[in-house]
Amino acid sequence: MAQNEEAAPAAAEAEAKKTRAGGNKLVPIMLVVNVAMMGAVLLMVMKRPAASAPASSEPAASSGHGEATSPGNVAGGAPGPILKLENFVIQLRGVDQDRYVRVAFDMEVGSDGDKEVVQTHLPQIRDSIITYFSDRTLDELRGSEGIERTKTALMKRLDEVVPGRRIHALYITDFIIQ
Secondary structure, three states: OHHHHHHHHHHHHHHHHHHHHHHHHHHHHHHHHHHHHHHHHHHHHHHOOOOOOOOOOOOOOEOOOOOEOOOOOOOOOOOOOEEEEEEEEEEOOOOOOOOEEEEEEEEEEOOHHHHHHHHHOHHHHHHHHHHHHHOOOHHHHOHHHHHHHHHHHHHHHHHHHOOOOOEEEEEEEEEEEO
8 A cells, every 4th residue: 555655646746747748848839829820910900901080970079169170170071271370479477477378370261262361360360369368377278178278269269350160270280388
């Protein structure tokens, strides 16, 4: 019986060695299979044709008056003509120290005819923008939420200056606060 007790641990140890030896052979095989699968996935992703912008079921960002402020909101999906406004340097309202904002805009209009109408109102547009920023503090303009509020408020002001919703979108192309 003593031999059976000594043989049992030896047999278990021999069985464990066989299992480990077989397991060690599987590691390189699994590694090769995984690398091949990753290569196949990468190849499929790279070969897939570039998809155009997917149609979103979410509504476009509203500018507060029913018009979207994202590009391509003109009929047919193509953006309208762009009118560039020169840089504005405006002193912000502040109590403790002088702060300035430098900002530039691009305005998307519906058509070339709308662009001509908007250009005739440029002095009023510049005045409206300067007046808006002169009444703002640094805290009101900070962050992406401040910029979005600014764009929404300016779109409302510009609709009053140039009626008929000729300005479809307002893009801030330069924005620095000192």
